[in-house]
Amino acid sequence: MDWAWRASLVTVAAVFVLAAIAWSFTRRTLRIVAVLIVGATALIFIRWDAGAGKQDLATRFTDSFRTVVGWFWKLLLGRDIEVNTAAWVAFLAIVVVGYLGLEMLAAHRESPRVDIAAADPHDSEITQNLLAELRFRLPAVALRKPGPLPGASRGETVATVVEQSEVKGGKLVAGVLRFFTMVLPSPRSYVARLYAERCADWEPETTDCDPRNPELWVTVDLRDRRTDASAGVTTFDRVRLSDAAEHAAAYLASVLLRDDKSTPEWSKPAAERADDLAAFLLCPPSLGYGHSFQKVLANHDTSRDLLEPVARDGPASGIVRYELASLYDLQSRPLEALRLHARTRADFPKFLSARYRLGISLTMAAGDSFEADWQSARRDQQSRRARPTQVADIADYLRRAGLLDRKGHQQFLNDPDTTRFRLQLLDVARRELEAYQRSVGWARWTARKCFSRAERSSSTGLLAQGRSVRTARTIVKSALFLCATRRAYLEQRPGPAPDLDLARQHARDVVDETSPRRRHRSLPWQATYNYACALTLGLAPDADRPALQEADVDLVISLLQQVSEDPANPRAVEWIGRDPDLAALQRNARFIDFVRERIRRDFDITDTDPFPVTDWLSQQVWAVQHPGGAPASMTIAKVRVVTVTPLSG
Template sequence: MNHRGEFIWYQIGYVWAAVAAVVILLIAVGRYFSRRTLRVVTTLIALTGVITLAAWGQTTHRHFTAAFVDGAGNASDFFFAPLYALVPDRRPWPDDISVAAFGLVLVVLYWLLEGWSARFEPPTVHVDDDTNAADIVKEMQFRLPAVLVHRPSVVPGGAGSDTMAAVVAESQVPGAGLYAQLVRLAGAVWPRPPGFVVKVREEKPPASACVRPGRHVTVDVRDARTQQSRMVRTLCCGKEDVAERVAGFAARTVFAADVNTPRWSVGSFDGEDLAAYLMAQQMTANPCSSAEAGRLRDRKAELLDHAVRNSPGAGVTRYELALLRDLQGNHVAALHLHAVNCVQYPRFHRVRYRLAMSLEMVAGLDLASLWTRCAPDERVHLARMLRQCGLPERGFDPILDEALCMHPLGGSHARHLRRHMLVLAQRQFRRYRRTVGFWFLLGRCLAHRDQRGDLRPMLLPIRQARVARRRQLTGAKTAEALTAVRLAVLAGQWADIRRQIDRFSPDGGSGVRGWRWSWVALYNAACLHAVVVGAAATLDAPARASTGLPTGRQLTARAVALLQAVVDDRDCEMERPYDWISVDPDLRSLAAEPAFVTFLHSQHDRDYPATRVRDEG
């Protein structure tokens, strides 16, 4: 107000604009970030507001408290000025009432904002103890928090890194004292995230002869506030997996209601795939030999395969099964699983990388024999999935149409199909490179809350975030170069192959100069050298000399040096590198090279030391 007590309307506009800007900012933070971030931002804005109001009141008071009170009074007067216009005499309220009312309005607005932001928090789960199946409930209270969906590994035989979905158990303050009562009262008044109550009841199996033997359990997942049932289902479980089946169904219901959970982690309608995923994670016996590890993978694959066949929406479980199929040497089955995942979950970007790698690996094998061994219905479904992923549609390329339905696959048709698969792989790698770019990643995380986990490496300090982003890009860059080498081998363009080898040599090629190599990039570069070794071995001596390529021994030494750098990298996700390196089709051309054989034996002894001790004994 001026010296006559009249309002200055442009200052009223400033106050309302500042309040509106703060509200819009907090709404955006509450929508796209967690409540913890919202509280941190609110605290910073509150401190900035206190300093600003104190500076506003410094014109009449030198003491900080008096200046703040005076500034807050001026701000509250300007905020309520439109209401004063409704009063005939247009006199403002006293400063203490005006400041109190202004503060109350801000508190109520923040309370509403907390309640709105709590809707986007991960829901909590409470397991009801009032049941006739106490043994199931007791074990499920242990199993349910163990349903953790990890970000899957980028290569077969790897371990997941970050947790993408988890069940949050409801926490209660124990005791009946005054503090516990006050905390419970505050929790009842203050907004909380959505919650669920899981009720379990064991049913008597019906007398019908066609009913599968086992325990029949009814699971009722209810809303914790309204006590309305969200999902009820009676599960017929075996005596050994009843707790896992119940936990998988409850976790699936919770994940479906959580906007922070990626859709590929939700699972199928009955949670059978999540239950199989949980049981496969529990198969963590320490194998003493590669043969024992293979039998363990076979049991996991059998368990996951049954769940995937009965669960059309099993995204992460299907991905894990595809990695196991690669380790078993069934690369066409892995390609089929990745293609289905890529069609069902377009934002599952890691599966796009694995789809491109599977296309590249299958194209490098004996495609005619692999295509012939596939069942006719499997070939038809795989061709349909690949068309949806980017292969030319029916009628666009008649030779490709004949190759996809031909049995057996002819030589010229196999070459044509191989070229199309490599072009599709190269296109998928380029698309993956765009998705890991910073600005695309930032926009994707702001548009989809369930994609925020991909932004975590970028929230590190500037130098570390830059290194993390470059390491991601180098992996995609070398994979794309590997596909380009495959295409160049088909076309006989040895000059392009020589240029790619020079770019991605372990001695510091131009393609990675100034970049810190990720272990994925090192592995892809080793596969690139191995592919060139296999392609050069098919040439006679004069043709080999005309290509200008390094000798096979030199290329093998480079590949082994890169693989050694992979297994020595502290960030390597492969649990036992020998398991995948020994069966990788891209490295098959090195199987007869002494340097590679020596490396494999050494790595086998490192991954399975018990075998070495037994042999030495």
């Protein structure tokens, strides 16, 4: 093979590489790779025939480049031609046009950008205020503006700054920048317009009970910046002023991100006019330290009331349904949370966080605390006395997700043996956690970085993302250990307790500062918590099972202490006190003291307003706020508990 054919193969390979980069990555990555290829080519030209006596660098470079141009036209035309000025110009024109085509491909596949139209002087005050607020709502749905100036691209912004500066030749530089901004392709860009009118202004008979937060008719119009063609328009009827900006931002997201390959499917709005995403944006922010327990409960209730109508039963975005499931977990409704996680897994199999939560929820649902709940729910399902129950929904979603076959689906619904049913839950949990473990492996992580359009824009911070991969693998390893420990616990009933030595060793490595492995420095709090739950499985002995050693209780509390002190985990006591896996400790004096101490740290206990005491945690909060007293009415779920007598002395 002569050098012409070798150069041709290299050229074709470079073109395919650049095309793949343009298809899967951003224009920035395309430009970096193109510069590297050009630099490597120039280096080859410089080194070409270095020992042939040609000492002049420019001459050597020109001759090598003329040879390449001659090869190009020979392959294209099938014959040799004289490499004159016309051949050079035609060759460079083809290269430039081809590269611009790659830029157009990369720009077309990038996320669209949206800007808010400037307020018209004739617009009402409400319209002007909503336009200003909408600018702050767009980043919440990952919609980027083209530039700092309204209606301007980044190149136009830089050109304006240069032109207004006092630098000599600034106008010339600004003109060049504007020219390249016009020539170079750019992502799809849109302009959003918004019009708002008071309903009471057009309906005098309407009585608006809140003049500071009136009902509005809000029209949102999205138009292409270049063609001024309408991409979408809708009118929200009777929406409150306080909610209008969130509804407008959610609608813009639903239109712009519908066909965007860089946005994961599970984060796109699914409901009509993006009602699900609007409800998610309207949810109050999570409260941190220092707020009263009553305010935290009200915060959860407000978020749940907003999300339930749009995410519980109908189509919804994966992140919205995931948020509602997390609220159900915090409100001691784990089976409803499991149902939502199963549906999210069926609808969005690439939503990795939901897959992990499904595995953990299935592992927890196989615990002793849920045995009576499963028996009651499955009796209702078998008797067909009600509409499809949670059990039927969970089974259907797991089958849709490919986690249950037809035989497993029937066994899930009809198997009278509760222990065998719980083992089936653990089998499904293990398979899901193992699939998640494979998904966060280095090979698949690298493949997602290279080929997934949803992750290609986050090419910065790769070291931090690599650490997150290691963290995820550590967490899922601890979750699989918890699942295996619970399975061993079930399979050996009645009989001796499963061997918890490995759990004890993990716990000591986390707690003991002198441990030679010193794993406590890198173990994430989620893994620490999973090991604490695994060690707690032996805290509820049957008649034939020996009681747990008291030292294990100290280890569990030490692990929970580290979990609650992690700065990334505020108000950990809120779910530590509600977790069914820790129910066996709820009559232990040291655990009660630990929980109450955390309540004093995490909540404002000076607020003594009444609140419903419906679970063990709220009972402890009441006890902290009213020392020596007891709530007038209390409904506490029955749990399996054990009392550990302290060591004498």
